[in-house]
Amino acid sequence: xxxxxxxxxxxxxxxxxxxxxxxxxxxxxxxxxxxxxxxxxxxxxxxxxxxxxxxxxxxxxxxxxxxxxxxxxxxxxxxxxxxxxxxxxxxxxxxxxxxxxxx
Amino acid sequence: xxxxxxxxxxxxxxxxxxxxxxxxxxxxxxxxxxxxxxxxxxxxxxxxxxxxxxxxxxxxxxxxxxxxxxxxxxxxxxxxxxxxxxxxxxxxxxxxxxxxxxxxxxxxxxxxxxxxxxxxxxxxxxxxxxxxxxxxxxxxxxxxxxxxxxxxxxxxxxxxxxxxxxxxxxxxxxxxxxxxxxxxxxxxxxxxxxxxxxxxxxxxxxxxxxxxxxxxxxxxxxxxxxxxxxxxxxxxxxxxxxxxxxxxxxxxxxxxxxxxxxxxxxxxxxxxxxxxxxxxxxxxxxxxxxxxxxxxxxxxxxxxxxxxxxxxxxxxxxxxxxxxxxxxxxxxxxxxxxxxxxxxxxxxxxxxxxxxxxxxxxxxxxxxxxxxxxxxxxxxxxxxxxxxxxxxxxxxxxxxxxxxxxxxxxxxxxxxxxxxxxxxxxxxxxxxxxxxxxxxxxxxxxxxxxxxxxxxxxxxxx
Numbered sequence: 282x283x284x285x286x287x288x289x290x291x292x293x294x295x296x297x298x299x300x301x302x303x304x305x306x307x308x309x310x311x312x313x314x315x316x317x318x319x320x321x322x323x324x325x326x327x328x329x330x331x332x333x334x335x336x337x338x339x340x341x342x343x344x345x346x347x348x349x350x351x352x353x354x355x356x357x358x359x360x361x362x363x364x365x366x367x368x369x370x371x372x373x374x375x376x377x378x379x380x381x382x383x384x
Numbered sequence: 385x386x387x388x389x390x391x392x393x394x395x396x397x398x399x400x401x402x403x404x405x406x407x408x409x410x411x412x413x414x415x416x417x418x419x420x421x422x423x424x425x426x427x428x429x430x431x432x433x434x435x436x437x438x439x440x441x442x443x444x445x446x447x448x449x450x451x452x453x454x455x456x457x458x459x460x461x462x463x464x465x466x467x468x469x470x471x472x473x474x475x476x477x478x479x480x481x482x483x484x485x486x487x488x489x490x491x492x493x494x495x496x497x498x499x500x501x502x503x504x505x506x507x508x509x510x511x512x513x514x515x516x517x518x519x520x521x522x523x524x525x526x527x528x529x530x531x532x533x534x535x536x537x538x539x540x541x542x543x544x545x546x547x548x549x550x551x552x553x554x555x556x557x558x559x560x561x562x563x564x565x566x567x568x569x570x571x572x573x574x575x576x577x578x579x580x581x582x583x584x585x586x587x588x589x590x591x592x593x594x595x596x597x598x599x600x601x602x603x604x605x606x607x608x609x610x611x612x613x614x615x616x617x618x619x620x621x622x623x624x625x626x627x628x629x630x631x632x633x634x635x636x637x638x639x640x641x642x643x644x645x646x647x648x649x650x651x652x653x654x655x656x657x658x659x660x661x662x663x664x665x666x667x668x669x670x671x672x673x674x675x676x677x678x679x680x681x682x683x684x685x686x687x688x689x690x691x692x693x694x695x696x697x698x699x700x701x702x703x704x705x706x707x708x709x710x711x712x713x714x715x716x717x718x719x720x721x722x723x724x725x726x727x728x729x730x731x732x733x734x735x736x737x738x739x740x741x742x743x744x745x746x747x748x749x750x751x752x753x754x755x756x757x758x759x760x761x762x763x764x765x766x767x768x769x770x771x772x773x774x775x776x777x778x779x780x781x782x783x784x785x786x787x788x789x790x791x792x793x794x795x796x797x798x799x800x801x802x803x804x805x806x807x808x809x810x811x812x813x814x815x816x817x818x819x820x821x822x823x824x825x826x827x828x829x830x831x832x833x834x835x836x837x838x839x840x841x842x843x844x845x846x
Contacts, residue, residue, distance in 0.1 A: 291557060298550050305543060315539050322546030329553035337560045342553075345504050345562070349549060352511050356545075359515055360538050363522045367531040381532050382600040 290332035298325035312367075312374040316360050323353045390437050393455055394499075396426050397492045404488060408481030415481055416470055419488065423463045430456045451499050453841075454623045457700065458498075461616045462491050464707060464819060471813040472608040472714045476722070478523055486516040486523075487612065494620030503552045503562040503581070506624060510548070510588065513617050514541050520609040521601055533604025540597045544587035551580030564631045578632065579643055585628065588621040590670075591647050591677045592654035599658070602670035607722065610666055611710035614673055615703050622677075626684050626695060635685070644685055648777055652678035652784040659791050665713065665726050668791065669706075672750060675788055676702055682781055683765045686772035693841040694764040700837070701749070701761040701827070708746045708823035712739050715816045717809045729795060731804030738817065740799050742824040749827045751792040752785050757830035757837075 301321035308314045327346045334342025368374055388395070400422045408415040434452035466487060473479040493512030500506040518541060522534025554577030556562050559569070570578065587594040602610045634640045655675025662668040680702075683695035716723045716732075716739070733740040749758030762785060769778050830837060 287557070294550075294553070298546075301546070302543075305539075312535070319539070319542040319546060322543070323549060326546065326549035326553045329550070329557060333553065333557040337557075339560060341504075341562070342556055345552075345556070348504065348508060352508070355515060356511070356542055359518055360542065363518065363531065363534040363538055366522060366525045367528075367535055370526070370528045370531055379532055379535060381529050382536070382604050 287332060287336040290328060290336075294325045294329040294332070297328060298322055301325060308376075310376060312364055312376060315376075316357060316364075319360070320353060320357065323349055323356075392437055393426060393430060393459075394492060394495050396422070396429070397488060397495060401485065401488045401492065404481065404484055408484060412479065412481045412484075413470075415484055416466060419484055420463055420466050423459045423466065427456060427459045427463070430459065450623065450627070453696065454498050454620070455495060457703070458491060458494055458616055458620065461619070461703060461707070462487065465612060465616065467815050468611075468707075468711060468714065468819060469608050471811065471816065472606070475717070475811070476524060476606055478606060483520070483523060486520050489513075490516040490520075490612070490617055494617055497620050497624050500624075501564055503555070503564070507545075507548060507552065510621070510624075511545060513620065514545065514588070517541075517609075517613060517617060520612060521605040523609060524606050529604040530606060533601045536597055536604075537601045540587070544584045544594070547580045547587075548584035551577040551582075551584065553577070554580070564628070567632055570637060575637060575639055578634075578637075579640060581628070582625075582634075582640065582643060585621060585625045586647055589618055589625060589677055589680075590674055591681060592651040592674055593647070595651070595654065595674050598674060599662075599667040599670040602666045603664055603724075607666070607710065607714055610669075611706070611714070614669065614706050614710070618673075618677075619699055619703060622680055622684075622699065629684050644681065645774070645777060648678050648681040648685065649780050650678075651675065651681065652777075652780050656784045656787040659788070662791075663726055664724050665729070666724070668726060669709065672788065672792075673706075675784060676750075678784070679762065679765055679781060682769050682774065682777055685777075686765075686769040686774055694768045696841050697837070698761040698765055700841070701757045704823050704826055705746050705749050705758065708742060708820045708827070709750075711816045711820040711823070712743050712746075715739065715811045715813050715820070717811055718806055719809065723808065726795060727798070728806050728808065730798045730802040732799040732808065734804060735808045736810055738821060742820045743799060744796055745824045745827050747792040747796050751789040753789070755828070755831045757827045760830065760834075 301318045304318035304321065305315060308318065327349050330342040330346040330349070334340065334346075364374060371378065400419060404415050404419060407418065430452060434456065435449075466484065469483065469487070470479070473483060490513050493509045493514075493516070496509030497506055497513065500509055518534055518538040521537045522531050524530035552562055555567065555574045558571055558574035558577065559567055561567065567574070583594060590598040601613065605613070628634070629644075634644065651674050655671050655673075655678055658674070659668050659671035662671065680695065680698060683698055713723065718728060729743075732743065745756060749756035752759045752762040766778055766781060769781070
């Protein structure tokens with residue numbers, strides 16, 4: 282039975298990060314999914330910070346992760362606010378319909 | 385040892401924010417006046433005591449001068465911007481006191497970003513800045529284009545901050561620290577992490593190939609917000625990029641150096657090729673700013689044999705020209721609303737002499753035509769980069785600036801020799817008029833009295 286090393290956590294966070302990025306690029310429908318994928322990417326960074334902080338025996342990483350949590354909350358709030366005013370004008374949040382700005 | 389004395393500029397802005405929060409509810413006009421006066425006092429404080437704030441840190445003198453000079457420029461820029469913003473906001477029925485708050489938060493974020501020496505405070509500053517920028521893009525809530533600009537800016541900007549965070553976490557895992565002075569031995573993992581950080585910063589300054597948001601956001605947002613995106617936050621992000629380049633010694637890391645050079649070349653080229661076919665003036669200015677970012681990246685890379693003054697000089701001239709052009713644009717209106725198309729500038733000479741001549745000066749300066757200050761800015765950057773051995777990039781820069789001259793000169797030709805298609809209304813904004821005339825004079829008179837500006841840039845770096 283192998284014990285958990287830091288690399289396991291790093292690979293986990295890398296996988297979560299890649300899932301988030303792919304979700305952002307492959308998603309062709311819903312705006313809410315973009316918000317969720319952004320949260321997943323921030324979560325990946327958080328996993329990496331906390332696990333690195335435990336394995337390096339250094340508190341700074343955990344401090345950083347708390348800051349990330351607060352900023353992620355602010356970001357989600359602002360994203361939803363922008364989405365709400367868009368929905369009020371347009372009546373839908375389909376990404377394929379976001380095409381007013383073109384050359 | 386950290387003491388609170390060092391944070392006086394930031395605390396001052398925070399006090400202004402609190403004052404505006406309480407006061408703006410009752411009297412919007414007065415809160416604008418308070419903020420303008422506040423930033424004026426801040427400028428005076430920074431000019432007189434700026435260097436004392438950083439006396440106890442162990443940073444080199446150059447960095448201290450960099451902090452002080454860029455903060456002085458930021459606070460002067462915010463005075464100009466706050467004074468300029470009132471009339472356009474009123475014209476579009478957006479005159480709410482929250483707008484001033486967003487400006488203040490963005491400026492606070494820029495201050496934090498500039499003076500941060502680790503990635504934690506840099507991240508917080510960058511987020512404070514960009515969160516207010518997303519809201520400023522979507523500030524015209526009734527307008528679908530503005531909302532869409534906000535959504536695009538938000539989704540791409542949040543992705544880029546995700547990249548920044550993951551990059552920092554990789555650096556932290558590899559080196560055990562996110563303080564910039566502790567980072568010197570890079571392995572592959574931290575190089576990948578640092579390249580993610582750089583990608584995010586390139587996104588924030590809208591360097592190609594990370595520029596996709598720029599034309600859309602510039603076009604959709606209210607014009608006054610576009611002016612803000614193009615000037616002060618971009619300035620702060622560039623200063624931070626410069627500090628990252630300098631303090632992490634990126635010129636010594638081959639792979640990252642290639643990334644820098646490729647991004648610089650692509651920005652120079654994308655900036656000109658994208659702009660040629662544009663019909664909307666704000667999109668054209670977006671691509672033109674991408675081209676100028678290419679020049680600034682060249683300046684960041686080639687600081688070794690010249691002083692940092694070349695980059696700074698370019699940035700100051702770029703800021704002055706951007707403010708001037710947008711002050712003219714904000715002063716023009718068509719009968720049925722805001723003015724957007726380039727063709728609507730036709731025959732501007734017959735409408736207003738002062739505006740057409742100022743536009744002539746600014747566009748000549750952007751194109752780099754000799755008597756104006758823009759020529760000297762480009763000249764200093766190019767001579768520094770040639771001294772440093774970036775021959776290929778210098779050739780690309782010169783060629784791109786030749787192509788760029790085509791569309792700048794086309795606009796000037798249309799303004800002076802074509803018949804006007806549509807009636808332009810003069811907004812008669814006194815403050816805007818004072819700003820673009822005086823900035824036009826600065827750009828023109830630099831050739832005759834170069835000493836003040838050159839000395840300012842030079843002395844602060846000795």
